[in-house]
Amino acid sequence: MSKWKVLVTRHDTPPAGLNLLQSRCDVTILPGEAPTRADLLQAIPGYDAIFLSSHSIVDAELLDIAGYKLKVISTMSAGYEHLDLAEIKRRGIKVGHTPVVLxxxxxxxxxxxxxxxxxxxxxxxxxxxxxxxxxxxxxxxxxxxxxxxxxxxxxxxxxxxxxxxxxxxxxxxxxxxxxxxxxxxxxxxxxxxxxxxxxxxxxxxxxxxxxxxxxxxxxxxxxxxxxxxxxxxxxxxxxxxxxxxxxxxxxxxxxxxxxxxxxxxxxxxxxxxxxxxxxxxxxLPHLGSATVKTRNDMATVAAQNIINGLDGKSLVYPL
CATH class of the missing domain: 3.40.50.720 (NAD(P)-binding Rossmann-like Domain)
Known part of the structure; x- marks a missing residue:
């Protein structure tokens, strides 16, 4: 049986989240120090889930390019202003975030x-x-x-x-x-x-x-x-x-x-x-959640959101 395909938007995603995803999914990480939106749009087709390590904007354009396979979006953040929630939900895509742990x-x-x-x-x-x-x-x-x-x-x-x-x-x-x-x-x-x-x-x-x-x-x-x-x-x-x-x-x-x-x-x-x-x-330069434990906890929750969503279960923290 083939594994779920998950795209991670940054290479410097905390290892706890990556390790959890890689234990269950076929994971691709966008290359480069700071991938652009163009990089993301080029890479996104064909994936079952997106792990947002950064505040990449998810809107109708991205969702159109991602295609029908996309089932789950999980952002490694408590905030979600970068997500067009109405459009995501209209397409029946599950979406989660990572509050509380930070x-x-x-x-x-x-x-x-x-x-x-x-x-x-x-x-x-x-x-x-x-x-x-x-x-x-x-x-x-x-x-x-x-x-x-x-x-x-x-x-x-x-x-x-x-x-x-x-x-x-x-x-x-x-x-x-x-x-x-x-x-x-x-x-x-x-x-x-x-x-x-x-x-x-x-x-x-x-x-x-x-x-x-x-x-x-x-x-x-x-x-x-x-x-x-x-x-x-x-x-x-x-x-x-x-x-x-x-x-x-x-x-x-x-x-x-x-x-x-x-x-x-x-x-x-x-x-x-x-x-x-x-x-x-x-x-301060937006250091609120910038501790080793907190960022690993956020990545773990974001990864678990994806795994739960692909398994047909409730997300840890759904939006």
């Missing part, structure tokens, strides 16, 4: 950015490098997490992991916003509020929401105007949730205290972007 790692990055922005780590480094750092009672004063109000925009699995970790910092109040009150919020002692209420009352605002039509550009000038001047803003969700120019104005005009981003729009930021010149701006 939540702890992304939560750690959120805490890192929050602490660095609150305590002016980047600004301190700049002063050190310039030989201008002096020990004075009122120099480089930051914001306390202890006794603060932390607002989470999007209390999913990542947001919940962030709250769990911040409890030990003696946060006084946790609030969150979204479509509706959640049981996990009640369990964590977090209060459900409107977005406007969260913006006005929070000392720290952490964005952990996916990118949707509803959240695209959610943080604009009006949103930053509602925040405290001492607020620290962190985004570990998706870059386009924040209007970059609005964030730049908020930081330059000191509407807020500081910001820390792991995701930006555009991504990556151009090396000469004005945001990168600001002392109250912390940034």
């Amino acid at each position: 939540s702890a790692a992304v939560a750690e990055i959120a805490i890192l950015l929050l602490l660095n922005a609150a305590r002016r780590a980047h600004e301190g480094r700049l002063l050190l490098e310039a030989g201008q750092c002096q020990s004075k009672p009122m120099s480089l004063l930051g914001q306390d997490i202890r006794g603060s109000t932390v607002g989470i925009v999007g209390l999913g699995s990542i947001g919940a992991e962030i709250v769990k970790r911040l409890v030990s910092f003696q946060v006084e109040n946790f609030v969150y916003t979204g479509h509706a009150r959640k049981k996990i919020g009640d369990d964590l002692g977090a209060k459900f509020v409107t977005l406007d209420e969260l913006l006005k009352m929070s000392d720290f605002i952490i964005v952990a929401t996916p990118l949707t039509n509803e959240t695209h550009g959610l943080f604009d000038d009006a949103a930053f105007d509602k925040m405290k001047k001492t607020a620290v803003f962190v985004n570990i969700g998706r870059g386009p949730v924040v209007q970059t120019d609005a964030l730049l104005r908020a930081l330059k005009q000191e509407k807020i205290f500081a910001a820390g981003l792991d995701v930006v729009d555009p991504e990556p930021l151009p090396k000469n972007h004005e945001l990168l010149k600001l002392p109250n701006f912390e940034i």
Whole structure:
């Protein structure tokens, strides 16, 4: 009996996922350091499943070229804005992603950015490098997490992991916003509020929401105007949730205290972007899930999604 044929979109896919796929399937990996869309479209016909190691766009054009054999698509990511879900499902193709297994790692990055922005780590480094750092009672004063109000925009699995970790910092109040009150919020002692209420009352605002039509550009000038001047803003969700120019104005005009981003729009930021010149701006190059264990776990789940789908079983994490 012939094996299922699976196409993997990058050669540097974590080995745990590749090994699992290769134990059950005939696996082809796109060659090259950074395969282009043209490379993918040329290679895609004739496969039973696609393992997306990167955010390759899956739309009607790709699905037409892939042909009738394609049965399963699995993306090694929690986000799925690169997938045309309506078109995929219209064709009866199963599709899965890899949430939850990355939540702890992304939560750690959120805490890192929050602490660095609150305590002016980047600004301190700049002063050190310039030989201008002096020990004075009122120099480089930051914001306390202890006794603060932390607002989470999007209390999913990542947001919940962030709250769990911040409890030990003696946060006084946790609030969150979204479509509706959640049981996990009640369990964590977090209060459900409107977005406007969260913006006005929070000392720290952490964005952990996916990118949707509803959240695209959610943080604009009006949103930053509602925040405290001492607020620290962190985004570990998706870059386009924040209007970059609005964030730049908020930081330059000191509407807020500081910001820390792991995701930006555009991504990556151009090396000469004005945001990168600001002392109250912390940034990482989208490292949220970048640990050895987490990436291997994501690859394993993505591979298992494919195997389950081809075997006629439910995907581990279907979309």
